[in-house]
Amino acid sequence: MPRPPSVELLDAVEYTAERWDYLAGVLSQDWRTYDEESREIGSAIAAVHGGLCERLRIDPAELAERLARLSAVCETDSCLYPTGRYRHLLGRDGLEAFERRWKEQRGW
DSSP: OOOOOOHHHHHHHHHHHHHHHHHHHHHGGGHHHHHHHHHHHHHHHHHHHHHHHHHHTOOHHHHHHHHHHHHHHOSSOOSOOTTTTTHHHHHHHHHHHHHHHHHHHTTO
16 A cells, blocks of 8 residues: 655655765766666656655645755756646746745855
8 A cells, every 4th residue: 555645755755866866977977878777767756756746735835945955956957857847836936936946046
């Protein structure tokens, strides 16, 4: 039986995304061997994260903050793409909040 969605589970998936981003960066050095696997694993993590966000109905401002934080710590864009998969969950205000926070974290 699958676990019910929870913020704690979302936190665990985000931690997994951070770790995967690091590992995907290491594996990309041998892209001829691990290109397909990296994409598949990253896509699976993104699907779980997106599904949890949908089921939890995370507030767009909170989701924007979570995604901006992940974008700041993830260096290889290995699995989460805030302006794609999450656009419908963020809405216009959430997307603007994400972009504002993303720029703040980079000092722009």
